[in-house]
Every structure is written in C-alpha cells, then in structure tokens.
Amino acid sequence: MTCLPAPSAKKLGLVIDLDTCVGCQACATSCKEWNTQGYSAPLTDANPRSADPLGTWLNRIHGYEVKEADNENSRIVNFPRSCLHCETPACVTVCPTGASYKRAEDGIVLVNPDVCIGCKLCSWACPYGAREYDYSHGVMKKCTLCVDRIYNENFVEEDRVPACVKACPTGARHFGDLGDANSKVSKLVAERGGYDLLPEMGTKPVNKYLPPRARRDATTLPPESLPKGDGSAIDRLFAWADGLLGGKQAAPRSTKKTKG
Amino acid sequence: MGAQPNIATSPKTWDEIKTTTCYMCACRCGIKVYLKDGTVKYIEGNRDHPVNKGVICGKGASGIQQHYSPSRLSKPLLRVGERGSGEFREIEWDEALALATDWLGAVRKTDPKKLAFFTGRDQSQGLTGWWASQFGTMNYAAHGGFCSVNMAAAGLYTFGGAFWEFGEPDWHHTKYFMLFGVAEDHGSNPIKAGLGKLKARGAKFVSLNPIRTGYSAIADEWIGVKPGTDGLFVGALIHELLAAQKIDGEYLVRYTNSPWLVIENPGGADHGLFARDKDGVALVWDGSKKKPAPHTDGAVNPPLMGRFKLPDGRKAVTSFQLIAERFLGDDWSPDTVAPQCGVPADTIRRIAAELARVAFEEQIELDIPWTDHVGRKHDKMIGRPVSMHAMRGISAHANGFQTCRTIHLLQIMLGTIDVPGGFRYKAPYPKPIPPHVKPAGKSGQVKPNTPLPGPPLGFVMSPEDLLVDEAGNPLRLDKGFSWDAPMSSHGMMHMVTTNAALGDPYNIDVLFMYMANMSWNSAMNVPDTIKYLTAKDEKTGEHVIPKIIYSDSYASEMVYYADLILPDTTYLERWDCISMLDRPISEADGPADAIRQPVVEPDRDVRPFQTVLLDLGARLGLPAMVKADGSPRYPGGYSDYIVNHERTPGIGPLAGFRGEDGKSFGKGAVNPDQLKRYIENGCHWYYELPDEMKYFKHVNKAYLEWAVSFGFLGNTEPIIHQLYCEPLQTFRLAAQGHGKVIPPDRHKQRIETYFDPIPFWYPPFEGEMVEKDAFPMHAVTQRPMAMYHSWGSQNTWLRQILGRNWLYMARSKAKELGVVDGDWVTVTSHHGKIKAPVKLMDGVNADTVWTWNAIGKRSGAWALDKDAPEAKKGFLLNHLISELLPERGGGYRYSNSDPVTGQAAWYDLKVRIEKAADQSDESAPQFPSVKPLPRTT
C-alpha cells in the first residue's frame, strides 16, 4: 500500500562508482535480459527492426562531459541511472492503487504488475526518470533491485546480487545494505564521499554515487624532470654502463658515431 | 488494500544451465546459458572461467538477441539475379556442397593458387589455415593483416610475445599503467576488470589517445596525442631515461641483445649483422679476456656499450651503443618532438620522471626464488611495476610496426617484460624470436592436386624467405611476403578484392570468404570494392572474379555479393575450439583453452562452417581429410576433428584432458572423452603455473623446461629480447645489393628506409602524400563498447543503444569552421566524400575527428527496416579510405599499409571538413536498398 511503511533498518541499494565506470552498457543489457524474464517481465521492445524502436529498460547509461579547469580536455563521465530506492519515494505515495510500494523489510521500491492501472502518475512523481511505462503491457516498470535474485536460493551465495552488479566488468557497481553503517557499501560511501542525486527533491535516495577522483595530470601535478649531469649524455651513459662492470671497462673507450 | 504482496523471491526461471564460450566478440569469455523448454532465457558470465571470472559485457549479455536475430540465414542460397541485387534461390545442402566441390575441384586440379580463401575474425584459423595448405593455395589469410599485425609482428620480432592477445599487464602488481591507442580491444573484459583493479589500488593510469572516451575517460591522465606520432613521444621518453641513466642495465645485459656485437662495415655485406662464432652464435665482448665470447657463455659479464676490434680485424659495436646514440640525439629531445606530437615538452619530461621513479624507486620484490637460463639462482623476483598496453591506435598507421617496436624498447629498457608489475606473457608465449614458422608458397611449391609443404603464413627471417618470383614480383594475390610488405605475417586481406579484380598480380577463379563483411565495414574504399565485386569482363561478359563463395550466419552486406552462400549457425548452436594453436585465451599465470558446445539445436537448415569445410575437404580428397579408402577422416564433423586431429603426435587443438585417461595436459594421446571432460569442467581448461614459473618466463629455467615438455617450445634456449632486429637489416642489405634475393629497383629506396633494425619514427604515408592544407584533419574510428563491428546493429537491444553515429569534433575546431552541434558536414579525403552529422565535444585532439566504427549500414541489409537510422543517418569512414596510396614517382601505387608488415593503415586518413550545403537529415553516400533475403525477415 502506498502509505510508506515505517522506515526499515535494512536499506538495500546500489553504490555506483563514477570514477571507474567506463560506460560499457553491461549493466544495462544484463538488467534487460534478467528482468525481461524476471519480476518485471517482460520488458518489451516495440518495433524492434524499425526506424523508431521503443524499448523498456530499467537501467540506462548517460554520458556527461565535465569541464573542470578552463582547458580543452573536459572529461567524459559515464553515468548509469536506475531507481534509487528512495527512503521517501514520491512515486509510491502518489499511486492511487497501491501497485507502487516500498517493501517494509528491505526498503526495495516495487510495482505490483497485477494491480497497476498504468496511470503513469508515479513516473511523473519520480525526479530521476527511473520508471518506464511498458506500452504493450499497460503497466509501469522499474528497477526491482533484482528482488528475485538477491534472495534467490537457487543461486550460490555470491551470485545473490543484482544482475547489473554481477555483470559489471570494472566492479563499478556495489550492492549492499546502506542502512548498516558498517557494511562494505556504507564504508565505501564514507571513504569516497558518496552523494545523493537531487537531494532538494526530498526523496532521500538510498543509492549513492561515488564522484570521479581528482585527475593526476598537468593540471594538478607540478612539473618535474629527470636530473641530467653536464657534459655529453652519451659519455655519461657510457661511464654508467662501465660502472655496471664494476668500473673495470676493458674495452677501448669510444663514442664515435657512425651512420648506422 | 492492506499488506504488501508477497512475491516469489526464489523463482527458478530456467530448467537447465549449460556452459559455453561467448562469441559476441573475440574476447571469448566463459558464459552460463540459462534455458527453459529449450529456449535461451538468460546469459551470464561464468565465475570459474579464467578470462572473465564471472563478469560479462554489454554485448555478451545481449547474446540472446543475436541468437534469435531475424537476420539469421536459414538455408543455403544460390544467386539467381545480378550480384548485389539480393536475388537468391534457396537450395539444399547437397546441391550447395556439390557446386562448391565442382568449383573448388576445378581450381585445385589446374592451379590451386587461383583459390583465394580469406576469413574474418573467425577463431578457427588453426583449421582454416591447415585446410588452405592442404588444398594447396598460399592465398589464404585471416583478418590479421587489416587488423593488428603490426602489434603481433613488432612483438614477435622483438620479445617473443605481443600486445595483441599474447600478453597482458600484471594487473595485480603494476603501479603505473600506460595505455596507447585502445578503445576496447580483444581483452575486452580482462582490460575492464584490470582497470577496475588499478582504480581500487590507486595505481596511476595514463592513456595516450587523441580521444578521451571509454577507458581514456577514467584515466588519471589523458594525453591527447596527434594521430600517428606516438613514436616521437615514446622516443622522447627513451631520450630522457637514457640521458639520466634511468634504465635497467642488468636486465639489458642479461636478457636482451643489447651487449651483442654488431659489425660496423658500411657498404659491406656484413654491415649491421651480428658478429657470430663458427656455430653462428652471436658474440659479446669479454672484457677480462679482451676478446669476444658467445653471448650464451654465462660466465662473461659483457659491456653494454663500446666499440671493439674483432680478432679478424673487423670493427664491432654493441647494439645498445647504436640504440643509445640514436635516441640521445637532439631530434628525440622533448622540445623537438613536442610540436610534432602535440604533447607539451613538460608533460613528456614529467612522465619520464614518473616512469623512472616507479620503475626504480618503487620496485617490488616477490619472495619467490627462481633460476635463470644460465643457472644463476635468484632468491627473489624483482619487479619494476610499470606496464603498458597498445593496440590499433598504434598498429593502424603506416608507421605502426616501428612505433610498436619503440614502445617495446621503452618497456625493455625499464626492465619490465614478464617481471612482477610489468607486461606478462600468456602461454604459449614467449616463443622464439621470431617463431620458427616460414610461409609456404614459393615457386614450385604450388602444384595441382598437391598440398603446400607448410602453412601459408609465417615469419620471414631474410629476403630468401619471401614469396616472390625471380623478377621480384609477388607470388601471393595480396602481395604478402613480397617486397611490397616483406614481413606481412598475417597476409593482407584488405588487398584481396582489389588485386583479384585488377588482375594485379593475377586473376583468380574462386574467392572463398568466411565471416568477413568485405563489401562494407571491413573493406577500404567501399564504393570501388562493390564495383570490383560486380565487375564483368566486356568480352566474355563473365565476372572478373568468376565465383564467390561465402559463409555467414546473418544477412550481412557481403552476402549480397556472393554466388553461393553457406549459412553458418549461431555461436550457441555449434562446437568451436579456442585453441592455443590459434589465438590463445591463456592467462599470464598459466595456459588455458576452451570450447563452445551446442547449447541449442539449430531451428533452421544451417550447418557449422568448420564441419562444412571438413566435408568439402573430404569431397575434394584433401589428403589429411580422407582416410586411405577415400572416406572422410572426420565423419563426425568439427567436434570429431577437435578431438582426433593431431598437429604433431600428442599435440592437438585442445591441450586439456589428453591421454586415454584424460590425465595428461599439453602433450598426450587422443582422448575420446575429451569434449565430455571439457563440458564437465565448464567448457574450458586452465592450468596455473607454479609460482617459480610465473615470471621471467623468457629466461626462467624451470619455465623453459616445462614449456618444452608441454610442447610450447622446441628447446630450452632462452628467449633473448631483440632490441636490435637483425632480420630487418638483412632486407636493408638486400636493398643495397647484397645477398641472393635483391629487390627490384623501385622498391630499394623504400626497403632501405623502413627496414631499420633500430626503432625509429617517420610520418604516416597518406599525410605526406596528400596536399597538407587541402586535408588538414585526421579522421579515425573507435570501437563502441556495446557493438561488435557489423554484428551489433542487428541486435534488437544493442541497436537501441547505438542506432546511428555522429562525427565528433573539438568545439574549438568547430568554431573555426563555423560548424555548430548537429550540423551536417561533408568529409572529403583525397579519395572520396561523405556527408555526416556533427557532434561537438572537448575531449578530442583538435586536429582529429572521429566516429564509432561500423555503425553505418547498407539500407535493407541485416533484416532492418530500409529506413533504419543505421542506413539513413549512419555512415562509414571506409568510403573515404583508399586501399591504395596515391601514385609515387614511377606511377606505382603501394597499398595503404605499413611498409614492413602490410598492416592496413586505416587511421592515416586525412580529411577536409566543410559545412554541407545540403542540410537534409540523411547521410551520403546512400547505396540502393537491398531486398530482404529469403526467410531472414
């Protein structure tokens, strides 16, 4: 039901590392393939071969360009965006049917496809564009935090993670309990200054984003160069090479150049 | 309504899980395929697999849509309309195979080389190459020549490994990683996982790339180098390190040919060759005895530098002295190269200092005792944690071979090859430098109804190994191993269509292709390629390329230009073998290979190409493919071959589970249950080397002995890095008139210039040959991470992600040109013109424009709507890239390739950009739409 349950101690969510994400789309397509046969099933693709295909996806990767210094080399930041499983999700309270709800035990926000009337109001209420309406099924779809994986007894323990997290080749996606200050994810957020998207909207996202690290290049590092003695470089190198033999270079010393 | 619904949190959406190997790209990760009622439901990475350890990529996770793609071919096709019209008749396999046998048989009994058999990024080159030599034609190659042979050749001629799949950075220990010109690469998931590890450890990641996307986007430092100039940048780093003596002297003396003595006898036939003893062993100087000694004598500690007089009076100098003399020259100073490569001199100096600091002050020591090739015991493994990787940003330029050698020189001077934290070999590498395989196909070796005496591809050591006639003209259709490109170890696939059509060096009877989209994104100069494929002889009215046989799984652009189409299965419907005789998937920690098993049965009348090839081989009576009684040797098809074929006794396609009991590895008798054992083991086999063998493999006694026992190496000779590359010098000498095989005059200048045994830099050709101001910009492509060449666009999921491409340009440059975001521009090269839409960004070298590779599609192909954005808005740069360079003096047109290896120089493209007069929302050129093929839609 769409009155929010009492805040759960357990707050399952994702932590996404923008410093590591290369934008490979693995999390997007893994999400699609798992969920098209999972709790949100199916995620349809209208007119797939046409000039204007329209598919339902629960996770999409945006690309932003970030200009830090006033120079030409802005950096590209790949930015995966899915449901943030907010603590006070407007998408839930506006729902007239109770189809949209936040689970009391772990805070996962879900849509009950058997009850949803497809009024789309929840998608208007979500600030993050995390809900996608499935035209061919007339119901709203959204990230389920892979609720049908993370507790799934048919998987070995280590595979009980969201499909996108299992897939991510760079390890940029972390899943865990953000309600537990000692969890791996909470520590990560503390260390790396994980942040909320659009905090002013008051939705209190559970998912956190880790910012790109400061670059280590000419814009941040002082110039430095290798010390060079004086005299001809080749002579110095020769002397050094000589040193390798304990200084008793027996050969006639010559650095005369010849055309190779 | 009250309580929240209770939902099934442990659904079992499958009834069966099968392991196999992914083939959404050539990285070949292990996957688990979830099936329900025989249909594929879900594909995930296999945790136990050495390559991907459980992860999967954007392509791999879309495999379902590839497997069920509406563009799959469904039955053999015979062309009935004009080539390119798309009018085909479905035929039965018997008819198809009979036809193919006729066509091929006729060629074989007259002149086998009139068959040109070329394959794309297939992974059964062990089989296809062997088939070609059994057939008797040397006109065989896979995609390597237009892909990255520069990396393979430079590596294999320098240190017996290569960036290209034959090695990888030590992701666990490296503290400083430099990536040159990589957007995605074959090590797709391993590189991503590796970068993740570096990030977690806080190691520094520097990316040299004119474009700052993908991997470069997360680099700690991005260096937007000007295309084609990396050699200068790396040379300047070498200059700095030499000038400060920040090099690993001990490594150079012991493990490289730096101290070897090079004869100095300008003009003489021996000039620039190594001084050797009577057994041909290269000599070093023994300071204590004041005379030369064989470099194999572990007792001598030879000088790294110096000039000496040999007992026979000749002058000799250590090869390192020559290298040092070159790179200490002012033309390599940071200040000199900075303006050319667009990297500030300060940055070059700083990077040099960082490299030196990490290599020599942050060295790591693993407490693993080991013994080197001459028996010296080392109580630990000393690592210089600097690693590098490079791919097509380096190789796809006409100076790629020498530039890649320059990078290897840098790695080796820092003592970072196969040390902890450095760049590590993957089994079966290291190999002897170069591998002891020479290309077959010399005059007299190609005879009717006779196999070649060896494989069509290999490694030349000197002009004697070239495939040229007495006049010095090429024997191969693609002009591989000729004076045009002597060290073209992977052939030159990009020249096949053109040469066959122009009859230069000669015409052929049958063009047989497999898994290569050669009428589109894989061809240089698409418009003419299409003309060549359809060209007819005025007199006879016959096609200039009389017969074209092609095997594809999908309705690709190439299918439309074939006469006979042999439809292949999808990767989930067949047996495949990822063999160490081919392109290994080994890890640095140990050898690995893998198989594909059919996880579902084809629902169409298609057959696995490898099985078809063996069938054809048997029908043609190719000796190794028939029994004494003429019956097929591998009646069971490819899986039969995988298990029972032996390259040499005890060595077959798969190294795992050999021997009757399945207990022996590497070498061992045929094991009838081998495939079963592989399946039980998750469709792969991996052996982790003992610690003492994990590093210094090239000179590690224990490893070398194991490698011999395993069949990787013929003997325990150490693999001494060849910084000075003597084989190159033999070609130079030939150009100066020495030796038995001399180049024709028109080639002499070129051979003498580019076959420098010491790495150097020269500007890529196209840029030098065209009018500079007329074509001021570089134009390159990048691999999109979620698309594999042409195959991705037919994928219902992937095409939503990237259904069209843009021409990306620097904002600063756009301002100059008066172009704004979204404008359509014309892109003009010396060869052609296209119209494309522009997108602006900052993170791109201002003199460079780029786009995603292979997104543009032929309208109607791939069972896509004829107005699909891929066709109407998408575009290819290929139309602008000429496979031939502009004429030189004498009118001869060399191929647009590296002069040493023949690698296609895709990224030498220079263009001019202007706002298009016609701003209509459609790219140009547009080719006529092709009809849907029977039953693909």
Added chain:
Amino acid sequence: MNPAYSVLLFTTASGAGYGMLALLGLTGFSHGPASSMAFALVSMVIALGLITVGLLSSTFHLGHPERAWRAVSQWRSSWLSREGVAAIITYGPALLFGAVWSGLIDAPQLIAPLGLFTAVMCAVTVFSTGKIYSTLNTIRAWNQPLTVPVYLSFALASGAAVLMAVAVIFGRFQTFQLALGASALLLIAVLKFLYWKAIDNAPRDRTMANATGLGAGVRQWELPHTARNFIQKEMGFVVARRHSEKLRALFFILLAIVAAAYGACLISPWFALIAAPVLLFAAWVERWLFFAEGEHVVTLFYGNQQA
C-alpha cells in the same frame, strides 16, 4: 509534459460539469424547488453528462481501464485516489438532489441540505484534481499555490457559462447569473495572469550540476540510447517560448470575447450561447499550456541545464 488529450478533455469537461452542478446545488439551497422540471432535469443531465464524459475519458489513457476501480483504494496518501473517491461519492447526493429539486421525488425539505452537500462534494472533487498536480514537486509549474485556485475558478467560470446558456434556452436568464459569470471570468483572468507571472519568475534553480552531482561544468554528451524512450516521449515535451506566448495571448483574447458576449447579454441574453463554447475552448487552451509548460526535473538528466 506531453499534453495527453484524454487528460485535457477530462479536466475541462468534468471541471465545467462540477462547476455547473455546484451552482445548481447552491440554487436549490437558496431558492428551493426548481421552477421548471424540464429545466431542472436538462441542466442536471448536462452537468452530470459533462462530468461523466470527463471521467470516462480520463480512463482512456490508463493501461488497464478495467482495473480503474482499484484507484479508490489509496485515498489515505494519493490525491488521485481521493479525486476518484470524491467523484464517485458526488454522484449519490447529486442524483438525489436532482430528483427532489426537479420534483421527481417530492421531499422539498431535503433540497437545501442535498444541494449544499452536492456543491461541497463538487468543490472537494475539483480541489483534489488540482492537488494531484500541485503536489508534484518534480514539475515546478504545477507545484504552485495558484494551481488549485485556478482549477477551482475554472470549474466555476466554465460551469457558470454553461449554466447560463441552458438558462437562456429555457427563458430563465437572470442578470445575477451574468454577474456571477462575469466575476468568475474576471477571477480566472486574474488568477491565470498571476499564475503565469509566478511560473515565469520562479527561479529555475534545479540544475544538471545538482542532478548529476558533477559540478557546474557538466553538460550532456551522449543520451543513454540513440532510440527514444518513454521518459523522452512523456516528459521531454517542450513548447517553444514564442509558441506559448502566442497561446497565452490567444487565451486572453478568448476571455475578452467571452467578456464581450457577456456584455452583449444585457442587450440579448442569447449571446450567452456564444460565451459558453468560447470559454470552454479557452479552458482547453489553458489546460494544453498547463501541461506543455510543465517542465519536469528529469529533463536535467537529458540535456536540460536548468529546470
């Protein structure tokens, strides 16, 4: 926001219906039994007709109209649910009122309470509709104190206009109706003027920088997909500033025409037959703009620098 026609029709038609119904209720409350059964029945039918057409059309844009009944369940949290509940409840008193007021049922003592109750329920329903929009903080142009008053005043003004037209036909035109219509007209003109002033001056202080957390130097590079998606279709709808200025002007011109028609009613009440449709059209234009000018914060993830 994408102006879906079903929703436009719903809010305009049902708005007018509830406005008219409320006025009928108040008439009964103050004047007792209707003077003509015909007039009473026709006007009741028209009012409830407008309401019903509106409500039905609002179900057209549902993915599962057959489940619409579920929408009443969440009245505790959802204004959409409350609107549904109120709408349904209203039918009860409204029908009874119609019956007794017109005289079908003879219970004059019930007219006043039923009339008042009906009027109140109409107000509650329209109020809830307004609340659905005004409580969405994702769309600044809706999340305004004036949104609810605008919805209420539009219901009143359009209801009044329709009622007047019906009255004229039945020869029951009275100048106080004109006075009411005219003042309601003035009210929407003023409120809408203030509303537009408010949204034009509202700071667009939600930024891509905050949405992505990537700082002031952030700009869109690649959209997630080259193919369109639901979010772009539903929330990516933008109306050009110039275009919306034109429509705003058109809106006021329409109001002026209505005003003129009202004035002319002093000469001949039949001009009310012009005023009503013109006002309904004005309401339609206003609703279209209400959606089109509603800029959703999600656009910040799709290239919009501010919202």
